[in-house]
Amino acid sequence: MTDATFEGVAGQILPISLLEEMERSYLEYAMSVIVGRALPDVRDGLKPVHRRILFAMHELGLTPDRPFRKCARVVGDVLGKYHPHGDQAVYDALVRMVQDFSSRYPLLQGHGNFGSVDADPPAAMRYTETRLSPISSTGVLDNINEGIVPFASNFDGSQQEPVVLPAQLPILLLNGADGIAVGMATKIPPHNLGELVDGLLAAIDRPDITVEGLMNYIPAPDFPTGGEIVGNTGLLEVYTKGRGSIPLRGIAHVEEIQPGKGRHRRDAIVITEFPYQVNKAAWIEKVADLTNQGRLEGISDLRDESDRTGIRVVVELRKDARPEIVLAHLYRSTQLQINYGAILLALVNREPKQLSLKEALQEFLDFRIETLTNVLQQELGKYRKRSEELGAQLLALQFLDETIELLRNAPDGPTAKVQLQELLDCTANQADTILAMPLRRLTGLERNRIASEQEEVTAKIEELETLLGDRKAFLKHLKKELRSLKKQFSNQRRTRIVSEAPPQLEEADLIPNQAVVLQITQKGYVRRLLPAAFERHAKARKGIQEEVEDYIIQAQATELHQDFLALTASGRMFSVKVHEIPATSGRSRGTALVNVLSTKEEIVATFALAEYPEDSSLTLLTQKGRMKRVMLSEFANLTARGLSALKVKDDDAVGWAILTELSPDSSVAIATSAGRVLRLPLNVEQVPVMGRTALGNQALRLRRKEAIVGMAIVQPSDRLVFVSAKGYAKRIPARAIRMAKRGSVGMQAMQFKLKSDTLVGMVAAAEDVTMGWVTNKARVLRLSVGDVPESDRASVGTRMLSTAAGESIELVNLVSPEAY
Incomplete structure (x- = not known):
């Protein structure tokens, strides 16, 4: 459906494009969130909710010299007058403005429980009290009126609220900001007030100063909880591009x-x-x-x-x-060490913009120059009005007798006003001032006071006119105000700066490179044992049948510094260091692989590696018969996200992976459940090396109801052992299976005595290697390859395990001595 209709004015049906309507509506919603809720304004550094809280408290008169007032009263005023959202959202914003561990310079003072660094919740708003802090009263709300900053109607038009507060300090950088909008986010770190003022002064004196130059005054953020910033590479990126990562660590000692x-x-x-x-x-x-x-x-x-x-x-x-x-x-x-991801994103002219340090400071300076100009012009207007009033009073005193005579004979006030304007050649406002003069102003002492005040007012007017007319004098006045705020509110830096990161300890420095044994179980658990613990608990049980809850299917002697790689059924390879696998005792079940690796997918193969030789590869085979080799070096330095080793179709999965070193006589054997075996020479023609994302070639054509049950890398002297579900097994020389080409059907290598029997496993090994067979009834049989009688391809083999009714062998694999 691409079009829709809606009922317009007077019942008119208007067709609209659903696509266009969705685009328009979503854009309106996105901009509403961006401008009205999530992002701070670059000028006063505040989001709408914070601005409204401060203004509501200013209207309530909650200055630092007044008693605390219940937070519930403040929240109620904010909701009723300016911010028609949830009360908890307003209270959460208020709480954050109080917390000295959240804000570098809290804009509010609190009385009561406002939470803790342990994320303890604050008390309910009916219990806590608040008022403006000195820095917000002086540095943010001072001189606020409609002549200084623009005001707009609130949500219902009943009140006027400021669009921006006349901040005298760059609150955006001072306390930082966090916010998530639609398709964008901001995360601005807090800074030290003294350093910011020094940077502003430098930007005023040298408009062409670079970001590197500003960093001489503002070297790094200053977090309220202290800590230590490591290195300056991330800082330069943040301050230059407006986005980057800052290494931050806690402070610890021994x-x-x-x-x-x-x-x-x-x-x-x-x-x-x-x-x-x-x-x-x-x-x-x-x-x-x-x-x-x-x-x-x-x-x-x-x-x-x-x-x-x-x-x-x-x-x-x-x-x-x-x-x-x-x-x-x-x-x-x-x-204890994190990377603080900074994003200097704020609203500039009601549009989101990513800012550098210089841009953020310049935007604030432009705004401060504008507001200071408005303040000076407003003061100039007041002094000019006062000068006009004082001039009228002095004029009346100069012509006192004539003025009294005029007033005595005037029939009414309006007539007296007109006559005064003609007599004294004054303005209408001056005439009103004379008419409103009290009699005490006629005394000699009052006359002297009026003259003295007129001189002071005239001097002030001249000063203000100079500031407004002389750019140099104006900037000097601005710098004086900034220095005054610095002297009043600045404090020492809390976050230390380490110019160079201390040398990182290598793995060999952190952990002794001990020899260990890794054991992987059938149910997906991994155990890490010390050789001594392994020797105490390990017992070989060759030829013994037993029932087990879980069974070790793979084991390897390795070292703590080696890499542990795991391949999933979807074809992704993950890696951790062996020492990151929890140590266990010989009796412990171990740790689930999904808790060790960054994946919850099925693990089909694992490897412990000390290095990644350039001539080594992995031979991979899927359950549908696709096969390829990929170079082992592709998996060096894996990240936690893993890496693709094989592209797998939706109806397929990786089944086998074997470490491979090419030799002229090597071959690969693939067995199916029907007893067929395909043997291919392991060379670049039949099993080529491919890229990690390649699908691989079809190695074997599967018939209906047939599945692949095993893959093995074969040397000429090896024996192939075939095991059926009903316990039959036989051993034949690998050379008895002739070489074929990729895509062939292979040849029959196992016959079945029972029609219901199938091949469940194939291994290739020397006679002294141990195998493990596991049944669906959790029985395990361990025996050597040499224990299986040798036979030819046409035989059904020898029954090595008597299975009970409903029991069948479902797993066959080679077992190293460490598996016991």
Whole structure:
């Protein structure tokens, strides 16, 4: 449907384009959110809700020298007069303006519970009280009236509200801003007031100053919670382009909590400052979880000793732990170090614009020059009016007798006014002033006071006219005001700046490169064991049948510094370091792979690698028979998002992946459930190397109701072992299967005694390698390849496992000694 109709005026039906109407309506909605709710104005740095809260409190007279007033009263005024939205939204905005850990220079003062850095909620608005802070009363709301800034009607036309507040400081950069609009977002960090004023003064004196020049005065953001900014590369990008990432970390030091030497000494890491907007309680919970999971080692205790004097979180270490290693892990694995993603996006002329530091300061200066000009012009008008009144009074005193005589004989006020204008050659306003003069003004003392005030007013008029007429004098006055605000409200920087990042500890520095054993189970769990623990709990059970809840299908001896790669059924490869896999005991079930990797997809193959040789590749095969090789080096330095190893169609999935090193005699064998085997030479013609996103070639044509059950890389001396669902098995030389070409049907390698039987697995290995068979009844049989009698292609094999009714073998794989 592309068109629609609606009933117009007087019942008229008008056809409209649904596409055009949707575009128009969505654009109106988007602009409403952008301009009316989510983004701050570059001039006063405020969103509409914050501006309305401040103005409503100004109207209520809640100045810093007045008593606190209930927040519910303020919220009610804001809702009723200016902001017809939810009361909780208004109260949340008010609370944030009070919190000294959210705003660098809070615009409101609070009395009561306004929340904490632990994300504790504030008390209800009926309990808390608020008033304007000195900086908002002086630096934001001073001189507010319709002659200084534009006003507009409120939502119902009953009130007038300011479109922008006459801010004397760049609140946009001072307190920063966060907001999510439609298709865009802003995240402006807070800054130090003294540094911003210095930057403004430099921009006034040198209009051509660069961003790099401004950074000599404004080196970095200044967060209310302190912390430490690492490096300046991200800062330059943020201030130049208006978008970038700022590395920010908490402040921590090491304390000796149990004095001693050697193994008797115990240390603790004490955190006194967290990065901006990091929840302290959530951070402590995260560290506890990582410690319990075994992903963060060396910690014996964790407690919060914070009080009203400041933050103090104590991380006690084990006796054998190295503090610098644990601290490095905390920086890497938790929000003790974050990247603050800054986006300097604000409304300029009611349109969103991404700003550089210089542009943001210049936009504010232009606005401040405009408002200051309006203030001076308004003051000049008041003084000129006062000078006119004083001149009238002095004129009347100069011609006192004539004035009294005129008033005595005048029949009424209007006539006296006209006669005064003719007698004294004065204006109508001056005549009104003379008529309104009290008798005490006729005394000699009052005459002197009038003359003295007239001199002062005249001098003030001359001063204001000079400021408005002389650009240099005007800017000097502006700088004087800025310096006064700096002296009144500036304080010391809280966030430290580290010009260069400290050298990052490499993996070898953080963790000793111990030998470990990784075991992968059938149900998708991974265990990381030390060799000593493995030897204590491992028991070989060759030839023994047993029932198990889970079964180890893959195991590998590796080291902590190696990479652990996992390939999913959808063809994506993920990687973590071996040391990131939690350590477990020999009796533990292990950790689910989905909790270790950044994916919840089915894992079909895993590898532990120390390096990625240029001549090594992965041979991949899908369940529908598509096969290709991809170079192993493609997967070095994987990110948490993973990387595609094979493009898979919707009705297909990756089934097998084998590490491959090319040799002249290597081949690949593919077996189907019908007992067919296709053997291809492993060369560039039959199994070529392809890109990661390629589909691969069709290696084997599958028949109806037939499925691939195994793939193996075969050497000439290897034996192929075939296992059926009913427990039959046989072993034949690999050379008994002749070489074929890609796309062939292969040849029959296994016959079945029972019509209901099928091939469930094929492995290629030497005689001393152990196999594991698992049935659908959770029975496991372990036996060597050499235990399976050798036979020819035409035989049905030997029954190696007697299956019960309804029982069948469903998994066959090779097992290394570490699997026991």
